[in-house]
Amino acid sequence: MHAPSLPPTAPRRSRRKDARPGELLDAALDLFVEHGYAATRVEAVAQRAGVSKGTLFRYFPSKEDLFKAVVRQHLAGRIPEWHEEFAAFEGSSADMVRHCLQQWWARLGATRLSGLTKLVMTESAHFPEIARFYQAEVIAPANALLRQILERGVARGEFRPIDPDYGIYSLIAPMIFLLLWKHAMAPCIGPDQQIDPEAFLRSQTDALLHGLLAQPPAPDSAATAAFGKMDQI
Structure with a gap:
């Protein structure tokens, strides 16, 4: 008897290893405006930009730094x-x-x-x-x-x-x-x-x-x- 085949595993969302800071700032702007400062999570910003949280932290060590960069940019x-x-x-x-x-x-x-x-x-x-x-x-x-x-x-x-x-x-x-x-x-x-x-x-x-x-x-x-x-x- 053949073992029953398992359902295909859903592919993980592909993430880029790098992103331009401008892409991260655009994603952060969207989320800050949509949800406010307190409710915006850096993980959500990274996800919207299609990168890892670690990649985001390479450019912006904290959410406060990220917000300040958004304000300076725009x-x-x-x-x-x-x-x-x-x-x-x-x-x-x-x-x-x-x-x-x-x-x-x-x-x-x-x-x-x-x-x-x-x-x-x-x-x-x-x-x-x-x-x-x-x-x-x-x-x-x-x-x-x-x-x-x-x-x-x-x-x-x-x-x-x-x-x-x-x-x-x-x-x-x-x-x-x-x-x-x-x-x-x-x-x-x-x-x-x-x-x-x-x-x-x-x-x-x-x-x-x-x-x-x-x-x-x-x-x-x-x-x-x-x-x-x-x-x-």
Whole structure:
């Protein structure tokens, strides 16, 4: 009698012996955005990249190192080029503000990268080291860029004098609101209640600029006439 044949063994998932760091960072970005910092396991990052955990640790000794590399690759590393772009900007300061918010949405807000900011905002209390890192590598340099935009407008007489250290938060606030809306409320509500990001930013920019312009538009003539009649009563 012949021994019964055994069912074929399922082949093990093939793993490459090596991987470029960029592939690991792309896999890590996906998982950090999908699951957050605490819930992301380095084993899962290695598996998604198709390598062993040992291969990942050759490049990034810890999850914290991996997260920092992701932020430097996709966010912090791009800030110098944004400084160069705005240094060469030839339009008005108002146009620069509009361009800044529009490009923030196109390059960051509308992409998976926005999930990194959401991650830091929601988990930094439990991981203060990544909060300090993000502050130093992303927030401070980005704030410096926004500060330059405001100072440019004031120096050219296009914006009224304001405290730029606090004025930058007027630029940041619409971005943060839209980011939180995208990741918190938008997935849970119907299409008739959604916010159009581009229309929202245009509206917020117009409201912001009317508060920044050195010479605000004159009041509506009809409204002025109505107030004049009231003064006569």
